[in-house]
Amino acid sequence: MSSKNSFEPVTGTGWRMGFGALFKKEMKTWFGTNAWWQQAGLWSVILVLFGSVGIGDPEAGVFIFYMMAMIFPGIAIIIISQERILEEKRSGSAAWILSKPVSRTAFVLTKFIPSAIGFCFSMMLVPGLLFYVLATYMGASLQFFTFLGSLVPLMLWQLFLSWLTMCLATFFEKEGPVMAVPFPFLFIGPSLAQHPIYGPLGPWGLLQYSIGMTTGVPYSILPIIITVVILILFLIVAVFRFGKHEF
């Protein structure tokens, strides 16, 4: 039997301790299982179906697609996101991981970042591309790269919901308070986005920004800047709070 000295130890220290192994594991949880294609398939069907309502009016179809892409995947994203940290805290698997050479920062980062990649890919990019194929086939005049770019603000919106949920999960032990905050944003967001004054002042304005990209009507860049700042804040607050958590 080999001794410990025959092994090559993991040498990461500080916040990086355990990051590589956890990141790989979390990416595998999404992309190494059926999750990525099941989610991609589900949201492709739903969003393409909604978008195809505007079959006689392709421009209206594009608008419906954006609107639905803002709301419906968000429901799933909030539900999945609340499990990522909350469930691990409650079940004891977080304590198990953190009893090993893993930093709490690495634990939080590897919940936030791989989830973001998975959500954006399966629930925004794949359905978006399929919708693009359908919409152009139906006669909508969409520039490929412009349309692709217009998915980015929608992705940021979903990240806002996801990271808000995960940030709250570092504070609370039950689903109620964790989901009570993001859900109102999800349903009020599209209406707030239409408001001439408050519209550009928060992540909800991202919908208008996406629409503006494809329609050529310029929209304030404020929602993008504000959302990026908020996402960074969520990450910092979550890392700080989780660092104080006692198991």
Next chain:
Amino acid sequence: MASESYVIQTDGLGKTYGEVRALTDLELKVPKNSIFAFLGPNGAGKTTTIKLLLGLAKPTMGTATVLGRNIVTDNDEIRRNVGYLAQQPKFYKELSARETLRFAASLYFKGPKELVEERIEYLLGIVGLEEKADRPIEGYSGGEIQRLGIAQAQLNFPELLILDEPAAGLDPEGREQVLKIMESLRHESTIFYSTHILDDVQRVSDRVAILNKGNLIAQAPIEELLVGSEGVAYTLVLEGDTKNAYSTLSGQNWVSSISEREEKGRMHWVVTVEDNEVAKKQLLRTVLKDDRVDVIDFGLKQYELEEIFMRLVEEDDTSE
């Protein structure tokens, strides 16, 4: 014993949650290469202590070292060299035992891959999970999860293995298997385990600490603890007229007390002695000098851990 001989050493360690004192002024010393049982009723503070040692919670008073390193300032290094099994271990249920061990190993070792696989195979063998190694964990029994927990705790060749209630909630067969595994690992690591199952403690441990309501009420090698706080005692079962023998024995300066009770016409004595060396030679001879007494049974009193434990806990409860 030199402080470097202790793998765990706490100095006034304590933890409060708001107004609740979960642990008070703990002075624990766990010697290297021992199987150390951390015994106490539910809610005594055992799990809190373990969480403090592993950095999963922060102490509100006192300090402690594990493997010579401070539990607050040098916890990363502690976790590299310690193996831990939680009270109710929860792993990712979609993974198999082998995948769980691969994942846990990746937190310690980058490779070589073949050695990691060899280590995993070896530990699966030790805990008897080779045949189920590739099935998802969600179908495992409590005992199998516990055995997997021990395997993952042993992956990194830990100098110290911390097991929180390793046999709790298992059926007798599962408990037996876990205890055997613990015994088989004693030459690889110091084992510090919490439990409230007294039979297990008496069977596998060589040292015991007893915790009650957050207070350490005893800490000693198990043989020492089993002797009892009154010192060495002998039991005698007698027939006949024991009055004179009783007064003769009571008058000996090496006898500290005699308790007697009658059962089915026989007298049962428990003779507590101050000088065991004299007692070994003189006790039985002194009684047999009296022709009216027949000795039916004679021996060293064997305390059961349960007896000791209950008495210590009751004493601690009444002293409050």
